[in-house]
Amino acid sequence: MAKDVAGSQLDPRAAAGATVIARETRVEGQLTGNRAVRVEGSVHGSVELQAALEVVDGATVEAEVHASVVRIAGTVTGNVVATELVELLASGLVRGDITTPALHVVEGARLEGRVQMRRDGAGTDQPAATGRETARNR
Numbered sequence: 001m002a003k004d005v006a007g008s009q010l011d012p013r014a015a016a017g018a019t020v021i022a023r024e025t026r027v028e029g030q031l032t033g034n035r036a037v038r039v040e041g042s043v044h045g046s047v048e049l050q051a052a053l054e055v056v057d058g059a060t061v062e063a064e065v066h067a068s069v070v071r072i073a074g075t076v077t078g079n080v081v082a083t084e085l086v087e088l089l090a091s092g093l094v095r096g097d098i099t100t101p102a103l104h105v106v107e108g109a110r111l112e113g114r115v116q117m118r119r120d121g122a123g124t125d126q127p128a129a130t131g132r133e134t135a136r137n138r
Helices: 012-017 131-136
Strands: 019-021 026-033 037-039 042-049 052-055 060-072 075-077 080-088 093-095 098-100 103-105 115-117
Touching: 037 042, 042 052
Parallel strands: 019 037, 026 042, 037 052, 042 060, 052 060, 060 075, 060 080, 075 093, 080 098, 080 103, 098 115
Antiparallel strands: none
């Protein structure tokens, strides 16, 4: 069975159907679809998936990202919206805001932005609350 960047077992059928953007490959423009995408190279533009996006260690994505699940071990520059889960792995870096109903952060991951936890995974015009604002609202 194939393993994802976190070492979790992947469904072989899902791994077999995934689109792989290979190392030293650069994609520019709009990336859309309903199958999983694994980025080993770079993507610049926008990503709109009704499936999972995986950004492996060493890969870069400079895009607004919308996907069901986003696993980041590489670098993402741009806002990330996930309808199910965002995973920031130890080597991962996000420069942008994250909107998701569930967030898993591994020690060592870096985020230069804000997090908004929303069940619907949709962004809003309201900025996410800072930790200090959240503590005051309790």
